[in-house]
Amino acid sequence: AQLDTLDIIVLAALLLGTVAYFTKGTYWAVYGDPYGNSLAASNGAAKAGKSRNILERMEEQDKNCVVFYGSQTGTAEDYASRLAKEGHSRFGLSTMVADLEDYDFDNLDKFPDDKLAVFVLATYGEGEPTDNAVEFYEFIGSEDVAFSEGGSIDDKPLGSMKYVAFGLGNNTYEHYNSMVRNVDKYLTKLGATRLGAAGEGDDGAGTMEEDFLAWKEPMWAAVTESMGLEEREAVYEPNFEITEKSDVDAESTEVYLGEPNKNHLEGSQKGPYNANNPFIAPIAESTELFTAKDRNCLHMEIDVSGSNLSYTTGDHIAVWPTNSGKEVDRFLNILGLASKRHTVIAVKSLDATAKVPFPSPTTYDAAVRYHIEIGAPVSRQFVSTIAQFAPNDELRAELAKLGGDKDYFHEKISDRQLNIAQFLEIASGGKPWEQIPFSLMIEGLLKIQPRYYSISSSSLVQKNKISITAVVESLEKPGSPHILKGVTTNYLLALKQKQHGDPNPDPHGLNYAINGPRNKYDGIHVPVHVRHSNFKLPSDPSKPIIMVGPGTGVAPFRAFVQERAAQAKAGQNVGKTILFFGCRRKDEDYIYQNEWKEYKEALGDNFVLHVAFSRDGPKKVYVQHQMANYADELNQLLDQKAYFYVCGDAANMAREVNTLLGKMIAKHRNVSEQKGEEIVKAMRASNQYQEDVW
Ligand code: FAD
Incomplete structure (x- = not known):
């Protein structure tokens, strides 16, 4: 199999790891800081010096x-x-x-x-x-x-x-x-x-x-x-020791204020950039593709020149988010940590086998803002664990009830989409929960995760500029006192607002620290890395392709069509390129409307766009309806071994498209529906049918 860049990086890191293992004690500290430098923070070498022998490790640590x-x-x-x-x-x-x-x-x-x-x-x-x-x-x-x-x-x-x-x-x-x-x-x-x-x-x-x-x-x-074990009364034991260093100034050079690793701390980011080491990329351009009453959609151009980050059409870009100031404040306030937010803390693992999920020393503010997923749904087990640290007996009983009663928990927490701080705030009426150990928050909440976006540009057309097409998440639930604001997409919206001249962008009062730690992201930058995917155009451009991508599901298809238009312009023989796109209304969220016209000029009749508007007429029309309307043509193309692509909503759309395709094939080839389904399965197995869904 061909090695891609990621494989090579991983192999190199593994090799380094092996070398490190055999030279441990000579060149490497055995349990070094995994964030010591970007290389050490990448796969394999991160654990330089640690044995890859699990039995030995278990024995050694008892x-x-x-x-x-x-x-x-x-x-x-x-x-x-x-x-x-x-x-x-x-x-x-x-x-x-x-x-x-x-x-x-x-x-x-x-x-x-x-x-x-x-x-x-x-x-x-x-x-x-x-x-x-x-x-x-x-x-x-x-x-x-x-x-x-x-x-x-x-x-x-x-x-x-x-x-x-x-x-x-x-x-x-x-x-x-x-x-x-x-x-x-x-x-x-x-x-x-x-x-x-x-x-x-x-x-x-x-x-x-x-x-x-x-x-x-x-x-x-x-x-x-x-x-032959016996259950005992569970007593909470922290995994991490948090030491407050009141003698150290937060601005001291060794303190991590959100920098992901040592290279970033020292101010000189260095590649290779990957899931452990983001590239702080300039945003070259940002626009809103549409702005409706309750939704907006961003288009951004991320400049990766000089980073050695490469992508091919169909890959994903990962954006490393920052929590909003509004939620960081809420979190620190409800834990009674607001006055100490800039106190320097050293976080040490109390068990050699547990990793501290972020670099230390840091501050409460930086740990919460950059490293802990504070906005996520709350787990019932976590609420049970917190009960013992409640400020009074009444709250202790309430949390124990929530932990033990699934329906009650749903009614009070999940159905209202509360995050942990919102819940604690409501439960205690704003009184701080000062007894909850910070270690418990680190253990019980997820490490913040980069969010993936299907790259909406072609690497052939713009090798060093990666496009993102993202809908800004804002979810209002009846009965909830809070409107859920997506962490990353609102952060990107704030960056867009800043790029367009607002010096203090503050969408919905969220107040993002968009200049990053020590102002290192100033000038409109965002931390990113690239993830390679298997969602790929056929290598031969003359092969026909069919794409189904409603909403932001169209992102990778903009890249596909952009690429094929460029190939056609360059005189290559480009096959039929059919796109099914769906949105609410023609004059509301029909994204890239003008660009499709441009691509059409290059591709001529070989590019066909079928649009479904779900809220424009008396009848809701979805991409599935449009597919059914053009069933004959689709079947003919599939007979010619057209590649079939679906992108976007995994829960409903992608599944329905799959079922519909099976039925269409069954009818056209005059076979049973079960056989139709099997044909679709075989298409998936041979990569003729590809999905990029979330
Ligand atoms: P988050 O804060 O992560 O919230 C996301 C959702 O999680 C919310 O809408 C809600 O349903 C749930 N949630 C969050 N907090 C709570 C809570 N407290 N209680 C209950 N529920 C909660 N998106 C695009 O717009 N364009 C793309 O091209 C694109 N491509 C993708 C490709 C891949 C491979 C994947 C995996 C995803 C892709 N996505 C894409 C989705 C994207 O990664 C993000 O999930 C999306 O932008 C939302 O991120 P966010 O940080 O703004 O929202």
Whole structure:
């Protein structure tokens, strides 16, 4: 297989990691600061000097339970931490959390029978492993899996291993929870014994958290029985020690005020830029594609010249967000930390196997603003844990009730879309919750996640400028005292407003610190990295393509059409290019209207745009209706092996398009609907049908 840049970076980092391992103590500090420099913060080398031998690591740290995670957006990692924490506090297990990419697996055949392995595995995209689980998945699923002791699968090499497994998936995807299902199958086949059922959480149904909570109680019962454990009264033990350094000035050069790693702290950002090391990119241009009463849509041009960041059409760009000042203030106020917001704190892990999720020393303000996902939905388990730190008995009882009663919790918290600080504020009437340890907030809330955007420009046309097309999130729920404001998209909106002359942009009073730590993002900059995807145009431009992308789902298709128009202009033979786009109204949110005309000039009759307006006429028209209207033409193109692409809403649209296509094919080819579905499946398997959905 061809190596892309990311592979090369990963391989280089792994090689460095190996070198580092064999030279440990000579050139590297064994448990160095993972944020020490950008290279050390990238894959593999981040853990320079740490053994990749999980059994050795468990032995060395006296652990009898390892919780492995395969995580893309941080949720699986969070669940893994929660299981580790609970295993220790409730059942006395000596637990550790392990990133799957940090270890080798060839010695799992020596996994001791008095220890426990836990697997928390998210399924990504089309049934794929998360980036950090690729190697593990390939190893464990291999036909001739090679363990250190040799032997074949029939010898049951994992006969001594006990494990539990939970998967995070989305039922709107075809390969629902395939990671946990397959890994469970492989482990069983290799002779390992599962305790309890393999759990499955469903993000598509919005029940992930409840699925997790419902799965874990019987799982713990099976574990306690099998391992002869006894439940004890859970006492909270912090993972992190927070030391306030009142003698250190927040402006001192060694204090991280939001800089993601040491290079950034020292003021000279250095590549390679990746998921651990963002490039602070200038925003070359920003506009609003439309501004309606309750929605607006941004178009931005991010300049990556000189960064060595490269993309190909169809890739994703990740934007590293900053929390809004409004929510940072709320959070610090309700914890009673507002007056100490600029106090310097050193955060140290109390367990060598737990990572501090951000660089230290820092300040409360910087940790909350740049590193903790304070706006996210609140988990029921977290509310239970906080109960013991309530300011009075009444609130303690209320939180315990919320933790124990699913329906009550939904009514009071989830259905109102409250974040943690909004909830605590309402619950106590604004009285601060001063007893909640800051460590608990670091452990219980997610690390802030970069948000992905399907790049809406062609790398052929603008190699160094990456376009983003994003709708600004603003969700009003009846019964909620707060309008939910998307973290990243409102941050981007503030940047756009600043670029257009507003020196203190403040959309909705959110008050973003858009100049970044120590003003390093001044002059309209945003931290980004690029993620390569498999969503790709056919390499031969003469092949016909069909694209379905309503709303911002059109983003990558703007890139596709832009690319094909450029190819046509350059005299290349470009095939039929059909786009189904949908929006509410012609004069409201019909984005890129003028550009389509331009592309049409270059592509002529080979470019056809079918638009569906859902609110313009008496009848709601969606892209699916338009597809049905042009069924004959679509079928003919599919017969000619046209590539078929869908982008946008995973929950409804993408699934409906899939079903509809199966039916259209069945009718056209005069086969059963089941056969039609199978044809679509085969198209997916051969990459003729590609999805980029969220
Ligand atoms: P967030 O703050 O992350 O909120 C997002 C949603 O989470 C809210 O709408 C709400 O449903 C839920 N939520 C947040 N907080 C709470 C709470 N307290 N309680 C309950 N629910 C809550 N978007 C685009 O506009 N254009 C694109 O081209 C695009 N491409 C994408 C490609 C990929 C591969 C992926 C994975 C996503 C893509 N997205 C795209 C979506 C994008 O990544 C972001 O999710 C989106 O912009 C919202 O980000 P945000 O930070 O503004 O909102």
